[in-house]
Amino acid sequence: GQNIDQPTEMTATEGAIVQINCTYQTSGFNGLFWYQQHAGEAPTFLSYNVLDGLEEKGRFSSFLSRSKGYSYLLLKELQMKDSASYLCAVTDSNYQLIWGAGTKLIIKP
Amino acid sequence: GAVVSQHPSWVICKSGTSVKIECRSLDFQATTMFWYRQFPKQSLMLMATSNEGSKATYEQGVEKDKFLINHASLTLSTLTVTSAHPEDSSFYICSARGQAAQETQYFGPGTRLLVL
Numbered sequence: 001g002q003n004i005d006q007p008t009e010m011t012a013t014e015g016a017i018v019q020i021n022c023t024y025q026t027s028g029f030n031g032l033f034w035y036q037q038h039a040g041e042a043p044t045f046l047s048y049n050v051l052d053g054l055e056e057k058g059r060f061s062s063f064l065s066r067s068k069g070y071s072y073l074l075l076k077e078l079q080m081k082d083s084a085s086y087l088c089a090v091t092d093s094n095y096q097l098i099w100g101a102g103t104k105l106i107i108k109p
Numbered sequence: 110g111a112v113v114s115q116h117p118s119w120v121i122c123k124s125g126t127s128v129k130i131e132c133r134s135l136d137f138q139a140t141t142m143f144w145y146r147q148f149p150k151q152s153l154m155l156m157a158t159s160n161e162g163s164k165a166t167y168e169q170g171v172e173k174d175k176f177l178i179n180h181a182s183l184t185l186s187t188l189t190v191t192s193a194h195p196e197d198s199s200f201y202i203c204s205a206r207g208q209a210a211q212e213t214q215y216f217g218p219g220t221r222l223l224v225l
């Protein structure tokens with residue numbers, strides 16, 4: 001079966017750094033996405049990785065290792081507005097997007 | 110770029126009525142659109158995938174006669190919840206993707222449906 005695992009909830013302090021991990025087992029791989037979803041709102045696109053390595057975009061970075069079936073989203077200089085759920089999603093060999101359950105990130109002052 | 114709109118953002122209706130939700134890609138052509146449902150504090154659930162000019166593909170457990178999907182143009186898809194009941198109350202979100210299958214899905218802002 002196809003499976004994406006990410007922690008259910010994480011807590012971090014304002015100004016700190018947090019890493020949200022995602023592991024996947026899918027039938028084929030055509031890219032991995034990270035989305036941010038604030039409570040009561042629709043998801044917004046954060047990043048896309050299809051090759052191994054780190055993609056940096058401002059305070060957010062996303063890393064991919066295809067051989068390990070592993071990705072992480074790194075958030076630096078955390079702000080209160082970063083409190084949200086972070087969704088990992090993988091496109092499989094049929095270009096179906098398989099969603100993780102999301103990680104709820106709580107930022108404390 | 111890559112803006113997706115949904116209308117209405119909120120709808121309250123009586124049990125037994127039908128509700129139509131529109132999803133539009135404003136600045137790109139969406140070959141494929143997706144309809145999701147999300148109950149409070151739960152994960153996104155894909156309901157169906159629609160390709161322009163074709164019949165939608167529904168996920169297991171989603172009644173195609175209850176949730177009618179039309180994707181008549183490259184910028185518009187509609188979801189009609191027929192004979193809505195209180196258990197259909199949820200957050201309905203569409204997303205749109207361009208021509209290449211590996212392209213990013215961009216989400217609309219969602220529609221909150223409350224059936225009384």
